[in-house]
Amino acid sequence: ERYYSVRMRAAKNGPHEHGGKHISGGELLSTYSDLKNSVNALLEKGLHHSRGTPDFMQIQFESIHEPIKRIQPLHIDTNEADTVEKGRKLSRLLLEKVGIERQVIEKAFTEWTKYSGMRGAILIDVHSGKRIDDRQEKGVRVSRIDWMKTNFELWADYFHVPKSTRIREALVIATKVCAHPATIAELCWSDDPEYTTGYVASKKLGYQRITNLKEYGDERGCRIFFVDCRKDLNAYIHYLEKQPVFIHW
Ligand code: PML
Structure with missing residues (x-):
């Protein structure tokens, strides 16, 4: 079809x-x-x-x-942090756990505000800590993705996850992004001022939700892909934008 x-x-x-x-x-x-x-x-x-x-x-x-790829959703965990400080600290720890150097993480955390308010993600090279996509304020939009609602709800029931469209959509993005070998990790929190849960995701860690990654009322969101793709950045961006992916549990 x-x-x-x-x-x-x-x-x-x-x-x-x-x-x-x-x-x-x-x-x-x-x-x-x-x-x-x-x-x-x-x-x-x-x-x-x-x-x-x-x-x-x-x-x-x-x-x-193009033929549509079917991918299993990332494993999901929810980590409760009672303050933003603790939430951010945990996110740094998880990024270190996948091998990203501390100075690269710190650079991302001091510079992320420069990149908020964009409609797409920014790509940071894990070696230099520098932004490597050339999309300016547009960013890179992960596209051609979906997860059928009925299948998502079976999965959500099984893992006791809230059946929210927001979680479904975020997990679809993270799963597609982390399925590419050049992705080391994703760091994300919402630009919705009323939503403070974010996540760190990687193939190894899965989708690690963290409550309190930002202050309530803050409209600045963040979506960063830490990548190791000195080889072929264009092919990587092409994958994110053009490879059709269905998540299926
Ligand atoms: C969640 O797992 O609760 C979703 C976190 C990211 C939400 C980003 C967005 O606003 O879409």
Whole structure:
């Protein structure tokens, strides 16, 4: 069956490329007969967001010609941290555990505010600690991804995970990103001011949720991929943006 990649981005005070504030984004895979529902789901997602009411939205679909890869979701754990300080400390520890040098981690933690408010992720080279993608304020958007809701809910029941769309979407991104051998780890917390849980993910660690990775009310989010890809950055970015992936448990 032919699938379509459906994508949404919403902004306030004009489109992103004219300096508008990023409100929300969304990605999914749809069959032709389900396109109407899919577009509507992304419309709903973009219309109601605690970052504000958008005055710009773009929803587009395109057919996918590449075969879709099926990947098992990462293993999930939830780590309770009672303060942001403890949450951030744990995230640093986990990044060290996968072999990232302390100075590279510290550099990311001092510079992340420069990269917040973007619609995509930033790529940091694990050797130099420098940002290596050339996407400026746009970042790299992980695209062509989905996890069927029914399958996600079976999984969520089994692992006693809340059945939230947010967790489903974050896990889909982390699983696709960490399935690539050039990814050493991902560090993420939300740009939703009302959501303070974030995560560190890697193939080895799985998806390590951490409560309290940022202060409530803070609109600055973070999505960093620590990568080791001196070989072929373009192929890596192409994988993130173009390789269709279904998560399936
Ligand atoms: C987002 O806002 O989409 C990022 C959420 C990351 C954490 C989701 C979770 O595991 O609770």
